[in-house]
Every structure is written in structure tokens, then in C-alpha cells.
Amino acid sequence: MSGKVPEGVIERLSLYLERLMELKQNGCETVSSKRLGSLTEINPAEIRRDLACFGTFGKRGVGYNTDGLIFKIRQILGSDEPHGIAVVGAGNLGSAIVGYDGFSLHGFSVSAIFDNDSKKIGKKIGELKVSEIKNLEKIVKEKKISIGVIAVPALEAQAVADLLVQSGVKIVLNYTPVTVKVSDGVKVYNTNPVKELLYTLYYLSGRSDGNARLL
Amino acid sequence: MSGKVPEGVIERLSLYLERLMELKQNGCETVSSKRLGSLTEINPAEIRRDLACFGTFGKRGVGYNTDGLIFKIRQILGSDEPHGIAVVGAGNLGSAIVGYDGFSLHGFSVSAIFDNDSKKIGKKIGELKVSEIKNLEKIVKEKKISIGVIAVPALEAQAVADLLVQSGVKIVLNYTPVTVKVSDGVKVYNTNPVKELLYTLYYLSGRSDGNARLL
DNA sequence: TAGATTGTTAATCGATTAACAATC
DNA sequence: TAGATTGTTAATCGATTAACAATC
Numbered sequence: 001m002s003g004k005v006p007e008g009v010i011e012r013l014s015l016y017l018e019r020l021m022e023l024k025q026n027g028c029e030t031v032s033s034k035r036l037g038s039l040t041e042i043n044p045a046e047i048r049r050d051l052a053c054f055g056t057f058g059k060r061g062v063g064y065n066t067d068g069l070i071f072k073i074r075q076i077l078g079s080d081e082p083h084g085i086a087v088v089g090a091g092n093l094g095s096a097i098v099g100y101d102g103f104s105l106h107g108f109s110v111s112a113i114f115d116n117d118s119k120k121i122g123k124k125i126g127e128l129k130v131s132e133i134k135n136l137e138k139i140v141k142e143k144k145i146s147i148g149v150i151a152v153p154a155l156e157a158q159a160v161a162d163l164l165v166q167s168g169v170k171i172v173l174n175y176t177p178v179t180v181k182v183s184d185g186v187k188v189y190n191t192n193p194v195k196e197l198l199y200t201l202y203y204l205s206g207r208s209d210g211n212a213r214l215l
Numbered sequence: 216m217s218g219k220v221p222e223g224v225i226e227r228l229s230l231y232l233e234r235l236m237e238l239k240q241n242g243c244e245t246v247s248s249k250r251l252g253s254l255t256e257i258n259p260a261e262i263r264r265d266l267a268c269f270g271t272f273g274k275r276g277v278g279y280n281t282d283g284l285i286f287k288i289r290q291i292l293g294s295d296e297p298h299g300i301a302v303v304g305a306g307n308l309g310s311a312i313v314g315y316d317g318f319s320l321h322g323f324s325v326s327a328i329f330d331n332d333s334k335k336i337g338k339k340i341g342e343l344k345v346s347e348i349k350n351l352e353k354i355v356k357e358k359k360i361s362i363g364v365i366a367v368p369a370l371e372a373q374a375v376a377d378l379l380v381q382s383g384v385k386i387v388l389n390y391t392p393v394t395v396k397v398s399d400g401v402k403v404y405n406t407n408p409v410k411e412l413l414y415t416l417y418y419l420s421g422r423s424d425g426n427a428r429l430l
Numbered sequence: 431t432a433g434a435t436t437g438t439t440a441a442t443c444g445a446t447t448a449a450c451a452a453t454c
Numbered sequence: 455t456a457g458a459t460t461g462t463t464a465a466t467c468g469a470t471t472a473a474c475a476a477t478c
Contacts, residue, residue: 006469014413032435044435045471052437060436061478077413078420096308101369102392102409147412154316171415173408177317187419189411193388194317196404197362198229198292200386204361204402205293221445247459259459260447267461275460276454 009050010077015040016047017073021105024066032063074107082107084143086169088160089151090115090123090130093175097149098126108147112139137167150174161188224265225292230255231262232288236320239281247278289322297322299358301384303375304366305330305338305345308390312364313341323362327354348378355382365389376403 019039023031037044051057051069054076058064074080085103087094090113098110113125116133123130131139139145148164150157154176161180164172172188174180182188234254238246252259266272266284269291273279289295300318302309305328313325328340331348338345346354354360363379365372369391376395379387387403389395397403 008469010414010417011410013417014410017413034435043471045473046469048435048437049470056437058436059478060476061434063435076417078416079413083412083416091311092307092314093311096306096311099307100392100408102407106409106413108409108412170419171412173411177315187415189415191406191408191411192317193315193404193406194321194323195226195229196388196406197298197323197386198232198294198321199225200402200404201293201298202225202228202291204385223445249459258447260449261445263459263461264446271461273460274454275452276458278459 005053009053012040012042012046012050013073013077015042016050017070017077020066020070020073024070028066030063031066031069033058035063079106079108082109083147084109084111084145085147085149086111086136086140086143086145086164087113087149087151088115088133088136088164090117090120090125091151094149094151095125097151097175098128110149111143111145112136133163136163140164140167140169145169147171147173150176150180152176154178220268224268227255227257227262227265228288228292230257231265232285232292235281235285235288239285243281245278246281246284248273250278294321294323297324298362299324299326299360300362300364301326301351301355301360301379302328302364302366303330303348303351303379304368305332305335305340306366309364309366310340312366312390313343325364326358326360327351329354351378352382355379355384360384362386362388365391365395367391369393 016036019036020031023039033044033047036047040047048058054072057069057072071080085108087097087110094113094115098113103109110128112131113128114131114133114136115121120130121132140148146169148169148171150160150164150172152160157174157176157178158180161172161174161182165182165186170186172180172182172186174188174190177192177194179190180188231251234251235246238254248259248262251262255262263273269287272284272287286295300323302312302325309328309330313328318324325343327346328343329346329348329351330336335345336347355363361384363384363386365375365379365387367375372389372391372393373395376387376389376397380397380401385401387395387397387401389403389405392407392409394405395403
């Protein structure tokens with residue numbers, strides 16, 4: 001097991017996790033690779049092989065214990081522990097992210113929001129008070145926040161990224177259209193609806209055979 | 216040329232496009248696959264092969280004409296024509312999307328925004344007036360809008376998706392954490408920051424060798 | 431025991447890379 | 455002409471799938 005994990009395994013793992021959580025909610029205690037394969041449109045053999053990278057979790061003749069597999073995948077990904085998120089920018093986008101309710105199921109939670117606009121500082125967004133951006137480093141370290149979200153105007157994106165990295169954040173989600181650079185050891189995910197749109201356009205405009213697998 | 220296009224080519228094409236537009240801004244009239252390769256961290260041979268799927272655009276001994284290649288890639292992707300976007304939901308998220316300035320460079324523009332809250336209807340967000348959701352189908356058809364964005368509470372996501380599809384939209388960007396289903400011929404992109412976070416977590420937590428290629 | 435389904439090996443498939451003749 | 459770089463073929467690499475013995 002382990003050795004080297006093929007490209008794509010980790011991406012699929014989070015897909016399995018999502019479906020497994022749905023199955024669990026539906027009271028499903030056991031699931032076969034065949035079943036999970038039909039839910040995810042992934043070949044059952046591939047699923048078994050993906051899981052085999054990390055150990056043997058199933059029972060021959062039976063399948064996988066839903067709960068057990070959820071637990072295992074979380075362990076593999078690292079989402080078995082809680083992760084704090086710091087949002088920088090308390091405008092429309094920042095407020096929307098604070099209100100996003102897709103994080104909590106996976107142990108993520110927005111635990112601080114920052115702005116440099118004195119009119120916004122101290123105001124409440126959901127349960128959170130907007131903090132001064134000057135206090136970012138202190139608060140990020142205090143709360144051991146590992147994820148930073150850039151939700152400021154594009155021009156300020158790089159400066160915010162630098163500040164986040166300096167404060168010890170390990171993952172940066174950048175919602176501006178500019179590409180930010182960070183030092184090694186920190187991972188940036190530049191969200192980019194345009195990339196997806198372009199990708200999808202191609203498969204719609206009759207330029208392909210139309211049998212594309214979308215992301 | 217053409218035949219069947221390998222998985223991943225289209226994704227890379229939009230990356231090339233981005234870098235090419237930067238090069239153009241810097242006054243670069245010609246670019247070699249080697250240069251583009253170093254900017255994108257993609258093997259030059261792969262770039263040439265990717266482009267060869269669609270024709271021969273370069274000059275041996277010289278490279279590619281920046282402008283010409285931009286034009287060609289746009290043609291391939293379908294972003295040589297303008298595309299209208301309808302945003303549904305005039306809350307924080309919808310407002311943020313209207314203000315997003317990454318679309319215009321690629322011919323996308325938000326041309327309508329909708330809500331069902333009478334307090335919001337008629338209000339201006341940026342240059343746009345919020346329209347009643349009842350008029351969505353009419354306006355989408357009138358303006359020949361091909362892209363719909365779901366920026367409403369999760370519970371309403373599926374209903375909005377259905378309405379968008381019924382109105383003739385061909386691409387749906389879903390910003391809620393629920394997975395929406397649409398009929399064949401329509402492509403949904405379920406944006407999912409959680410998927411990216413989980414993916415990235417793995418490569419940070421020392422569980423891998425740390426040499427992952429991020430999306 | 432018979433049926434089901436895993437874990438894993440071997441076969442297939444497809445995508446990436448290297449190499450090089452063509453040619454600007 | 456000499457140097458550079460393409461377009462393309464052949465070689466490599468890695469990932470997916472099929473098949474099946476192990477075993478619940």
C-alpha cells in the first residue's frame with residue numbers, strides 16, 4: 001500500500017466521501033464498490049484500487065462499512081481534524097463566504113473575518129465580528145488558522161496573500177481574478193469561474209464530439 | 216488533426232490563453248513553445264502536440280504569433296463570441312458575481328440578475344437592475360443568454376436550475392453546496408471550495424510526498 | 431455450501447515525452 | 455548558410471480496466 005499515489009486518486013477520494021455521506025444519511029450501513037461506482041460513475045475496480053493505496057478497508061463478499069470508510073477517507077485527507085478559515089475582505093463576497101454552509105460537514109469553519117475599512121470593523125457578519133486587518137497575524141496564530149480566503153479587490157490580492165502566508169496560513173483560496181504567488185510549502189487555489197466556463201464552452205459548441213467528462 | 220482530443224487538452228488550452236494574453240500585454244509578438252512551457256510549467260512538446268490537435272499555427276524556426284494564437288484558441292474554445300450570463304439571487308453572492316471583473320476579458324458579461332424578493336426587485340447592483348424571477352425565461356430568451364449562475368439559498372438551488380434549463384441556458388454555474396441535476400445537453404459546474412480544500416489538505420498534511428501538481 | 435465482493439495481478443489503454451526531419 | 459523551432463513519429467510512462475483467486 002501507499003508507495004506513490006496516482007494522480008487523480010485524491011480528487012476521487014473526496015467524491016467518494018461526498019457520496020458516502022449521502023449514503024450514511026439514507027441509513028446505508030454497507031456499500032459495495034459496485035454501488036459506489038454507479039453513484040460516482042467511476043469504475044468499481046478503480047475505486048477498489050484507489051482505496052488499496054491506503055490500506056484494506058473492505059470485507060470480501062460484503063463490501064465496505066459506510067461509517068468506517070468515511071472515517072478512513074477523512075483520516076487520509078486530513079479532514080478528521082477541525083480547520084479554521086480566515087476570510088479577508090468583509091464585502092459582498094466575504095459575507096457570502098461566511099454564510100456558506102458547505103464547510104462545516106467537513107470540519108472547516110470560518111473563525112475570523114478581516115477588513116481595513118473602519119466603517120466595517122466591529123460590525124457583525126453572521127456570528128462573527130469583523131476584525132481589523134492589522135490584527136490578522138495575531139489572531140491567525142492564536143486561533144491556529146490554517147486556511148486563508150482572499151475576498152478583497154483584485155489590486156490588493158497579492159498583498160493579502162503575503163500577509164496570510166507570513167501569518168502562517170498553509171492554504172490560500174484566492175477568489176480574485178489575478179494569480180497570486182506564494183512561497184513553497186503554501187498551496188494556493190486560484191478559483192476561476194472563467195476557466196470552467198471556457199472548458200465547458202468547448203464541449204457545448206459542437207467543437208467536440210460532446211462526450212466529455214466534466215470536472 | 217482533430218480526430219479525438221485527449222483529456223486535459225482543453226483545460227490546458229485555457230491556461231495557454233491566459234499566459235498568452237499576459238505576454239501580449241507585455242508587448243510580446245512571438246512566443247515559442249519553450250517559452251510558453253516555462254510560463255505554464257508544461258512540457259513544450261506537449262504544448263505543440265496539444266495545438267496540433269486543431270491545426271498548425273506556428274512558424275518553424277520562429278514560434279507562434281501571440282495575437283494569432285490567442286485568436287485561434289478563442290475560436291477553438293468558443294470564446295470568440297460574446298456570452299451573456301444570468302445571475303439568479305441578488306444577495307451578497309449574486310452582488311459579488313456581478314462585480315467580478317474576470318469575465319469581460321473573455322467575452323463573458325453578466326447581462327441580467329434576478330431575485331424573488333420584492334424588496335430587491337428594481338434596485339441597482341452595479342449597472343444592472345434586479346429583475347423579477349418571473350421574467351427570467353422571457354429575458355433569457357430575449358437576450359440569448361447561454362449561462363446561468365445559481366446564487367440563491369441551497370434549498371432553492373434545484374428549482375432555479377430547472378428554471379434556467381427550461382429557459383434555454385446551456386451552462387449552469389452552481390455556487391450552492393448542493394449538487395443539482397439537469398437534463399442532458401446542459402452542463403453544470405458545481406463550484407465546490409470544499410473539494411479543493413480537501414484535495415489540498417492531503418498534500419499539506421505530510422500524508423503524501425508533497426510533490427503534487429495542484430489544479 | 432453457494433453467492434458475493436474484495437484485493438491484486440496482468441493486460442489494456444491513453445497520455446506525455448523525447449527525438450528528429452522539415453523548414454523558417 | 456547556420457541556428458532555431460516547429461510538427462510529428464516513435465518510445466515511454468502511468469493510469470485505468472479486466473480478470474480472478476482469496477475469502478467473507
